Amino acid sequence: MKIILTGATGFVGACTLQHLVADRRVSKIICLTRKLFPADSPKVNPILHEDFAVYDDALLDELANSQACIWTLGAKESDLADRDALASVTYTFTLAMARGIAERVKHPFTFCYLSGMGADQAESARLPWERATRHLKGRTEKDLLALQEDNANFSVHCFRPGGILPDDANRVLRFLLAPIVVSVGELADAMIAESLEEKTFRRHPIIHNSAMKELYRTKDLGVPFHGGS
Numbered sequence: 001m002k003i004i005l006t007g008a009t010g011f012v013g014a015c016t017l018q019h020l021v022a023d024r025r026v027s028k029i030i031c032l033t034r035k036l037f038p039a040d041s042p043k044v045n046p047i048l049h050e051d052f053a054v055y056d057d058a059l060l061d062e063l064a065n066s067q068a069c070i071w072t073l074g075a076k077e078s079d080l081a082d083r084d085a086l087a088s089v090t091y092t093f094t095l096a097m098a099r100g101i102a103e104r105v106k107h108p109f110t111f112c113y114l115s116g117m118g119a120d121q122a123e124s125a126r127l128p129w130e131r132a133t134r135h136l137k138g139r140t141e142k143d144l145l146a147l148q149e150d151n152a153n154f155s156v157h158c159f160r161p162g163g164i165l166p167d168d169a170n171r172v173l174r175f176l177l178a179p180i181v182v183s184v185g186e187l188a189d190a191m192i193a194e195s196l197e198e199k200t201f202r203r204h205p206i207i208h209n210s211a212m213k214e215l216y217r218t219k220d221l222g223v224p225f226h227g228g229s
Contacts, residue, residue, distance in 0.1 A: 002028040003195060004063055006052075006097075007072035009037055012114060012164060016070055016188040017044070025196055030066060032097075052093035055100050063097070064104040068195035071097075072114045076133040083132060090136040095143055102147045102154040108201055110155045112191045115141055117162040117180065117209070145205055155202045157194050161187055162209055182212050190215035 003020055007013035008031040020026050021041045031037075031046045039046055049059070052073070063069075075089045098111055118125070120138035125131065141158045148156045162180035164187060165173070174181065182190075190212040194200055204211070 001026055001068070001196060002030065002066040003192075004030045004032065004066050004069035005072070006032050006069070007074065007114075008033060008046075009035065010072060012184055012187060013072040015167075015184045016072060016191060019185070019188045019192055020070075023192060023196075026192075028066075030063065053088065053096045055097060060100040060104055064101050064106075064109070066109070067107070068110040068112065069097070069101065070112045070114075070191050070195055072191075074114060074137075076116075077130050078133075086132060087136055090133070091140045091143075094140050095147075098144055098147055098154075098156075102151040105151070105153045108153055108155065108198070110157065110195050110201065111144065112195050113140065113144055113156065113158045114187075114191070115158045115160050117160050119158070119160055141206070148202065148205070155200075157191075157200075157204055157207055159187065159191060159207045159212065160209075161212060180209065182209055182216075186213055186216040193218075 003026055005013060005017055005020065008017045017029065017031065020029050021043055026043065029044050031044060032049045033046050034050060036046050036048050071094055073089065073093060075086055077086060080086045080089070094113065101109060115137045116133065118134045119141055120134045121142040123135040123138055125134055144156045144158065148154050161182050163177060165181050165183050167183050167185045169183065174183070193215045194204070194207070
């Protein structure tokens with residue numbers, strides 16, 4: 001199976017790339033990146049792409065020949081003060097690729113979007129903490145799901161983790177924060193599992209922490225996944 005990955009040099013993306021390389025079901029990984037990086041596996045195909053808001057027809061045709069995309073590229077308000085830049089990275093870039101693929105794909109295609117806990121599709125939440133981030137991620141979710149409604153071969157799954165901890169995080173900390181955190185490895189494996197599982201196509205549009213952990217626990221057992229919403 002051929003998978004597209006964005007954000008491959010980031011915290012979540014780098015872990016996801018490692019797990020994709022190790023997965024025998026994955027034959028090729030197309031990594032769209034602004035900065036080329038060493039490909040440590042023949043599976044990995046980095047493609048230099050300067051402007052994530054614009055895709056030419058040749059690139060979109062190549063991307064639409066894949067079976068899934070795991071989108072981990074993103075930012076949050078506390079890290080990016082420029083609101084226009086935040087909107088571009090969070091919303092514009094994501095929808096530009098998703099629309100291009102959704103309009104072209106002729107076979108079932110799964111789009112896994114790394115959103116976040118508290119994403120607000122109504123954009124009405126007043127809690128000031130990361131409000132712009134939650135509104136933009138909610139807007140992105142809403143418009144991705146609208147693409148799913150308009151394109152029968154396009155399936156969207158929005159992952160809403162709370163905190164994301166390193167795999168080697170302190171066990172006591174992980175236990176205390178368990179209801180609101182996942183490890184980066186759990187998240188990566190959950191997104192990969194949803195990308196590769198045909199039975200969940202156009203199901204589980206929103207996937208929360210507990211469902212991610214269920215996906216992680218059952219990923220190699222052939223157990224049906226009933227989580228998500």
